[in-house]
Amino acid sequence: AQKVTQAQTEISVVEKEDVTLDCVYETRDTTYYLFWYKQPPSGELVFLIRRNSFDEQNEISGRYSWNFQKSTSSFNFTITASQVVDSAVYFCALSEAGSGANSKLTFGKGITLSVRP
Amino acid sequence: SQTIHQWPATLVQPVGSPLSLECTVEGTSNPNLYWYRQAAGRGLQLLFYSVGIGQISSEVPQNLSASRPQDRQFILSSKKLLLSDSGFYLCAWTLKAGAETQYFGPGTRLLVL
Numbered sequence: 368a369q370k371v372t373q374a375q376t377e378i379s380v381v382e383k384e385d386v387t388l389d390c391v392y393e394t395r396d397t398t399y400y401l402f403w404y405k406q407p408p409s410g411e412l413v414f415l416i417r418r419n420s421f422d423e424q425n426e427i428s429g430r431y432s433w434n435f436q437k438s439t440s441s442f443n444f445t446i447t448a449s450q451v452v453d454s455a456v457y458f459c460a461l462s463e464a465g466s467g468a469n470s471k472l473t474f475g476k477g478i479t480l481s482v483r484p
Numbered sequence: 485s486q487t488i489h490q491w492p493a494t495l496v497q498p499v500g501s502p503l504s505l506e507c508t509v510e511g512t513s514n515p516n517l518y519w520y521r522q523a524a525g526r527g528l529q530l531l532f533y534s535v536g537i538g539q540i541s542s543e544v545p546q547n548l549s550a551s552r553p554q555d556r557q558f559i560l561s562s563k564k565l566l567l568s569d570s571g572f573y574l575c576a577w578t579l580k581a582g583a584e585t586q587y588f589g590p591g592t593r594l595l596v597l
Binding site for chain 2: 402404409410411412413414417458471472474476477
């Protein structure tokens with residue numbers, strides 16, 4: 368069975384600090400997909416990134432970057448120069464390719480990030 | 485572009501009352517649709533998913549049911565609410581191809597008293 372672990376539950380930083388959110392996953396599939404979602408106080412889950420298991424290239428999007436390492440089954444998310452607007456709950460999720468048209472996601476428990484001015 | 489709507493946004497219901505939450509998607513056809521519940525404490529639990537009209541799969545046996553009367557409409561119901569049904573309900577959609585990204589609606593906050 369697949370599993371996603373986000374060991375950090377709450378992180379508090381001061382604005383402009385860099386912060387890394389950890390995600391470790393377990394799956395028996397060789398083909399799978401990893402996701403990060405942001406949940407601001409309004410509640411809606413906002414999609415941030417999707418990576419497949421064959422693409423281990425790190426990705427950078429503005430202040431956001433993602434480090435995917437199959438050797439350690441990790442898909443960590445770094446926010447550089449954090450801002451107050453980054454305050455939210457961040458979820459890592461896993462989908463196995465074998466789930467086919469069902470695209471079922473397994474979510475981690477989420478990390479609450481608070482960025483203080 | 486595709487959009488997903490949920491209503492109501494907030495709902496306060498007494499124990500034992502019925503429930504109907506609605507989710508609709510615009511801008512796409514024949515999507516997969518999902519209902520999640522997020523109880524206090526953040527965890528997201530998949531309740532139901534649907535790959536087509538009238539096709540419902542339940543992930544967790546419980547007091548709730550789902551229906552898909554139209555291609556882009558997904559309804560979550562209950563005949564008699566329990567206190568434990570309180571939570572934040574999220575609807576999501578995805579394209580048919582395997583392991584596509586799920587896009588979420590704004591959610592409904594349900595408080596059962």
